[in-house]
Amino acid sequence: MIETSELNDFLHAPEIEELWDMHQRRMAGYGFDRIMYGATRYRSGQSLGDSDDFVILTNHSTDYTDVFVGEGLYHHAPMVRWALDHDGxxxxxxxxxxxxxxxxxxxxxxVLEFNLSNGVRAGYSISFLSVSPRTKGAIALTAEEGMRQHEVDAMWKEHGDDILLLNNIAHLRILSLPYTSPARTLTTRQREVLGWVGDGKTVQDIALLLGLTAATVEKHLRLAREALCVETTAQAVLKASFQNQIFMMEA
Known part of the structure; x- marks a missing residue:
């Protein structure tokens, strides 16, 4: 049974690292000692977008993730294919x-042979309800080595509703917290000028508000576009807001 205090801890985690640590420990309690979460907001047709823009969280070993993620094995994983076409x-x-x-x-x-060689044999996948055709999130819950699939299914029959609830809450919280690769992290000034653009201010307005020259504001906008790998300032505002880098309270 999920305690109210536990739900509150999930809902009030101030950063992804703390939330993910709690979630790992909770899933381990059900026998899932290795988990991998992935989400994208940049799906287009058969493409999931640039992997640098994915949110990927896992406690699998680097020996596993360097191949499964780093070498793109996930592109051909049957359960990833299932997750893209289903919810639940x-x-x-x-x-x-x-x-x-x-x-x-x-x-x-x-992919199956690789997973078996790494002890990834039994488990469950959860595909989260998408809010738009361009978004998708899923998590793979790998059972402890030695645990058989029929044992996992029996455990799920008893605790599946609670596990599904916790994972949905974790997913929604992850999407609400800042997360980006270090190469695409904006500076405070870049976030500030993009935030003002998002509020409808012109370059001249922003220069006056921040006590800068228009040329300096333009420079910060250009650097923000380069950091986010987009072509226009409007795209930069959208991408930075997706990543929760702007429009949020400072800690």
């Missing part, structure tokens, strides 16, 4: 069904 929770028992039906491609079988 899914037992990994479907992988056996896919393998037995002969519907897996050579690349998908390669």
């Amino acid at each position: 929770a899914c037992s990994w028992s479907v992988l056996r069904e896919m393998a037995e039906s002969g519907t897996l491609s050579r690349q998908e079988r390669k």
Whole structure:
């Protein structure tokens, strides 16, 4: 049973690191000792967008993530494919069904073999409800080594509703907290000028408000566009707001 105090801890975590630490420990309590969360706001057609813009959180070893994420193996992972087309929770028992039906491609079988070699055998995937066609978030919950899928399914039958609730709360909280790669983190001044642009101010307005020259404001906007890898200031405002780098209270 989930305690009210636990939900409050999730809802009031001030930063992703603290929230993720709590979530790891809670999922481990159910037998999921390795978890991987991923989200994008830049999905387009068959593309998930630039991987540098993904939110990826995991406690898998670097030996695993360097290949699964770093070498792009996730592109061909059957459960990632499932998550892109569905919402809700899914037992990994479907992988056996896919393998037995002969519907897996050579690349998908390669992913399964890699997972098995790394002790990723039993678990559940949760695909979160998307708020737009361009967004998608999911989490893979890997059971402890030695735990069989039928044991995971039995545990899920008893605690699945609570696990689903905790993961949905964690997902919504992650989306509300700042997260970006170091290379795309804006400076305080860049966030400030983008925030004013988002409020409808012109370059001249911003210069007057901040006591800067128009040329200096333009420079900060240019550097913000470069940091976010976008072409226009409007795109920079949108991307920075998606990443919660602007329009938020300072700590």
